[in-house]
């Protein structure tokens with residue numbers, strides 16, 4: 423399994439970068455996790471967009487779905503140019519009916535996932551955990567049977583992340599605030615809260631993502647390192663992870 427950070431900002435993108443979007447690959451199977459603003463301008467750096475097999479969205483905030491419409495146009499136009507009829511499945515929860523309906527398009531098909539049902543897709547298995555956020559949002563635990571990636575999506579701190587992220591090889595967190603700030607009010611986490619979960623869940627590698635647009639972001643890593651002694655990276659465009667054994 424290989425993960426590439428396509429976008430890592432919270433809220434809105436900065437120059438030549440994107441908000442939440444991650445590409446997960448296994449044996450040629452390609453899954454996109456969230457598709458935030460700017461993602462479609464970054465994604466061709468890492469793959470052929472038409473080769474995507476599925477998209478999973480955690481929730482319907484714009485910094486996670488803004489480029490879904492752009493992705494739909496990409497499929498529409500490329501299908502027309504190449505006389506193909508590819509249809510991309512886009513998985514989302516259906517607790518927001520209007521937002522879920524928009525996953526359907528000429529070249530995409532909305533697929534519902536449910537909190538208590540695992541999804542087996544290609545070589546991957548995905549399970550879900552409801553997060554603490556102003557709108558329904560789901561964290562995902564993705565495994566290929568050999569290694570496991572856990573993505574908190576957007577959430578304030580909750581203890582249930584600890585069993586959910588247990589022994590993950592890679593743990594991608596919402597790190598929207600600095601240590602000592604109140605992230606809970608906004609439905610997000612601090613560097614310290616990300617690290618507390620990483621430590622208690624005994625994950626192998628912490629990837630701090632969903633970054634703030636203020637302060638010195640290098641500080642986020644230092645703050646996390648004071649709590650969690652494992653490997654830590656700040657998400658950046660193009661950051662790639664593979665399990666250390668492969």
Ligand SMILES: [Zn+2]
Nearest residue numbers: 432433485576
């Ligand atoms: Zn967000």
Ligand SMILES: [Zn+2]
Nearest residue numbers: 481483555576
């Ligand atoms: Zn959100």
